[in-house]
Amino acid sequence: MIRVGIMGGSFDPVHSGHLCIAKEAAEQLGLDEVLFIPANRSYNKDPGENTQPEERLDMLRLAVEGDPFFRVCTAEIERGGTTYTVDTLREFxxxxxxxxxxxxxxxxxxFLTLEKWREPEELFRLCRFAVVSRPGFDDDGLEERIIKAEEKYDTVIYRFSSPGLDISSTDIRKRISDGRSFRYFMPEGVWKYITDNDLYGFRPEFYPExxxxxEKLERELKPSRFRHTLGVAGEARKLARVYSEDPHKAYTAGLLHDCAKNFDREKTFELCRRYGVELDEVLKAQPDLIHSFLGAETARAEYGVKDGDILNAIKYHTTGHGGGMSRLEMIIYLSDMIEPNRAYFKGLDKIRKLAYYDLESAMEEALEQTISFNREKGRLIHPLSSGAYSYFKELNRRKPIEQRKDFTGSKSGS
Ligand SMILES: [Fe+2]
Ligand SMILES: [Fe+2]
Structure with missing residues (x-):
């Protein structure tokens, strides 16, 4: 006969403790597999308090990935409504x-509350219980209660012990909303899911780095620049989610994009020499543009950023480039223009709408506006910007007609 272990609960969120217990149960009780069954709505918990059932399900799937003995079962979520274990066991x-x-x-x-569950007698008829004890839990009363239940329901109740019982979902939720680290309480995929989706009150500024x-940026930037920086980081993170990019990376790039902006002229040129930032004629004539190139080097040297995509997103956030910008590069370029603190300029609304619809069309529009604005001001246009503009114009022109987006205001949200 096949022995199937069943782990029920809210899994809000699933954590390493659950996985340890399931593994110990499988080994100590000789189970052939363990099913994790997230409750749709536990009868003893407030509904909708923390997460949606689908989110808990996603996290569970990430948690058991790669373990051939673990499976996730959607029976209770599919059944909907308040979850009663007896219904699930009957179905099985x-x-x-x-x-x-x-x-x-x-x-x-x-286990000590089992008699209060719906139809306890039926529960004992439908399955065997395996009770795992928690270190530090008063075991004296437990053994007695187990024996009593065995007699009353004419059954055998398994006992086993497992590490990991002192981790609880409640504590993890509190840690998250308090901004404390929770990375090592769960598999990496689950941690990433929580941070990417801001579950349990997680805020991006909680990322340790x-x-x-x-803290450093607040010290080094002018208050208005610092506010803009947080705006860009938040906007970039939102866009990253829309385009399935890594929100963590987008937030980092957003935070650091102007990290070299408030250096004075002398320091800017000195750092350019130190970090080997080459200054072409346009950069020499318009030193304001230097901060993006120097920013990438500063992010690497002073902030310890190693990710090439993040560094390039910083490097090209004022000019763009025509060599096929990465999505992260486009996200930072556009977030810089459309973040909520940005002073209004004609055409801002159009770029904002386009950015959430089609990055490449938004890039074409943003570059076109920037280039014509700079021309009007009599400034030089950096060849990287003209290259980027031609690139996106051509790219968008070749797109099938239904993929081309041209917001004129009336089509908003379509
Ligand atoms: Fe900038
Ligand atoms: Fe900026």
Whole structure:
């Protein structure tokens, strides 16, 4: 007979403790597989308090990825409504008959409340329980209660012990909303999912390195520049999500894009020499443009950024380039123009709408506006900008007609 372990619960979020317990149960009780079944809505918890069922499901899938003994079962979420374990076990029995022994894994504290669950007698008939004890939990009363239940329901209750029981989802949620580290309480994929989707009150400034960057930037930038920086970082993160780019990287690039902006002239030129930033004629004539090239070197040298895509996004945030900009590069270029603190200029709304619709069309529009604005002001146009403009113009021209976006205002949100 196949022995199937069942891990029920909210998994809000799933953590390493759950995985340790499931693994220990499989080894100590000789289970053939363990099903993780996220409750749609636990009967004893406030609904919708933290996350959507689909999010908990996504996290579970990420958590069990790669373990051939673990599976995620969507039965309770698909059934909807308030979740009662007895309904799930009944469904399983109907599907599997006597082919499988169902072993329901639960903590000692949950076991002590079992009599309050719906139809406890039926529960004992449908499955075997396996009680895992928590270190430090008062085991004296537990063993007695187990024996009593075995007699009352004419069953055998398995016992096993496992590490990981002192991790709890409640504590993790609190850590997250307090801005404390929670990285090593769960598999990396789950951690990333939480930080990418801002679950449980996570805020991007909680990224450990972001906190360090923000502190340094606040010291070094003028207050209005610092506000703009946070605006760009937030905007970049939103755009990254829309275009399935890494929101963490986008936030970092946004934070650091103007990190060399408030250096005085002397320091700017000195650092350019030190970091080997070559100054062409346009940069010499318009030193304001230097901060993006120097910014990339400063981010590398002073902020420890190693990621080439982030560094390039900083480097090209004022000029763009015509060599096929990466999505992150486009996101930072555009976020710089459209972040919420940006003073209004004619055409801003159009670029804002386009940015969330089609990056390449937004780039063409943004470059066109920037170039004509600079021409009007009598400034030189950097060859990288003209190259970028031609590139995007040609690229968008070749797009099938239905992919071309040209917002004229009336088509907003279409
Ligand atoms: Fe800038
Ligand atoms: Fe900027």
């Amino acid at each position: 029995k109907e599907t599997w008959g006597k082919d499988r022994e169902l072993v329901f894994i639960l903590g000692a504290d949950s 972001a906190a360090v960057y923000i």
